[in-house]
Amino acid sequence: MKNPFVMECGNYKTSYSKDMELFRVRRVKIRMLIIVILLFLFPLFASNYVIGLATLCAIAVIGAIGLNILTGFTGQISVGVGAFLAVGGYTSAIFTTTYGLSFWISLPLAGLITAIIGGMFGIPSLRLKGLYLAIATLAAQVIILWIISSWSVTGGGAGMVLERPAIGGFSFYDQNSYYYLCLIVAVFTTIYALNLFRTRTGRAFLAVRDRDVAAQIMGINLFSYKVMSFAISSFIVGIAGALLAHYTMIVTVELYSIQVSIQYLAMILIGGLGSVFGAILGAVFITLLPVGLGYMVEYLTIFIPDAHSLLSSFREVVFGLVIILFLIFEPGGLVHIWNNIKNYFRLWPFSTKE
């Protein structure tokens, strides 16, 4: 019988452009299409709660891909994603609520303004590396959140209230339509990121990550590419922030604390640094982790009556534990596990352990 997982036999590439295709095998293309179609059909069968979770996952995917472009592909550590999400969210909030602009204009504007601010904080990256850069981005987080909380335009500590977007007479108010909106943006982000690394810019990013001094010697303008990486990444993160703000319909400073930045870093690390697919896996994993834990605690209350009071601490413990265990035992992340499974089946039945 033909092994359904085997797919490489008989594929010959006759030109460079064929070798650089996004989907090198036709079956992969079809499989991707099926997955996307399934993602579009799934709200028809799911409850509102599940669709809500899926929406959050889609938004997290957008943000994680954005961060992965910066940290995973260009090697610039950023601990300030939370603040850039906040910039996106607040920009959209200010434009739609205070100035009455349409969501469809404020969304790209949110991306643009986040890109400008992200690029500004990317300027020090030319001279700062590693830990020093991490602290500089941490400083960005603290400073941006402080400005937001003490500026009158942003409503200060009280935050702002937003509306769900609408087009013509149609409103994206219900769960399904908003899920579709986020999913479409997520799909576009994925395609954009996958394509980015087939272009000159993307390859320059990789060179900067691998050895920036060598890249500079080869004629790559470090300054412009590093700032560009910050800007592109922040643009995507800003879009995610705006989508999130219109989903929760309220923005306050607490929603964008340092914890959020850490969660996004955890997403790309657990998913797999420098992999678009990894960012998707990690985003879904970290978004669903607390939900899974909630169910587990629900089950534990049968044995320990006051398990609920421990839930928040329990979450922290498990979150920390997951990060440490992944770093020690699977530094390649979920995407590495996935590839291992795939390779196992590719060789099956000839693959054996030991």
Added chain:
Amino acid sequence: MTFFLQMLITGVVVGSIYSLVALGFVLIYKASDALNFANGEFVLIGSYICLTLVAVYKIPFLIAFVLTLVFNALLGMAVEKVVLRPLTNAPVISVIMATIGLASLLGGIVHMIWGHQTKSFPPIFSSELIRIGDIIISPIYMWSFIIVMILLAIFTLFFKFSKMGLAMRAVADDQMAALSMGISVKSVYAITWGIAALVAAVGGILLGNINGVDASMTVIGLTVLPVVILGGLDSIPGAIVGGFIIGILQSLSVGYLQPIIGGGIKEVIPFIVVIIILMIKPYGLFGKGGIERV
């Protein structure tokens, strides 16, 4: 003028505790090129342990103090062995993330055991205020300052003259060379983490005596980061000077800027200063820049 001096002295005292905690960061960075984001949790655990020993088990403060130091040192060594040892030679971001994960893990455990309420130390130092001219100093502040100064002096001597201190400096300078001279790099790492956690515990106990003990103490871990970066990650004098600079700046900004700009300036000012300093001196005031080769 009195107001200025009062603010200055508060800044110096808080700054001295910052220096102490920053020392923990610098030690770990010098030995193992890692920044310990869980330092705030070490501070928190130290103060909770000491508080429990004093308040629940009624152990005299000095003995409890020593027991806490021993416990924290062991904790630090255990953490190094379990979490950091497998990550030798891992990229910077993995190490950062591992210590962040550790912070989350330890923080969760602390909340499980001690809950979220603020607890206060039973009064250990006399509460009679000391007056020098028009300036008022609380005895806790004075004792903290003295203890920190003694500790900093001990560490300076330790690094200069003791065998272990020399070994640690050798490892920080060049691991390979240290290894070939017969220094056990592993034990140096373990002892470094132990000392860093011990130092954090001292900071925790002093801060706990000043402000009471609760989960918000971990904020010191974040506040001290600018201190470390300001002085330069690999410089012990830098950590001490940086601590005083940030402490004084914070205190003065609370005194003079807060009435104008509003709350929260205290947490932000260190970061603003750090960004400006890093733009001019990318390795902090006293840090050494490396030479990069292809």
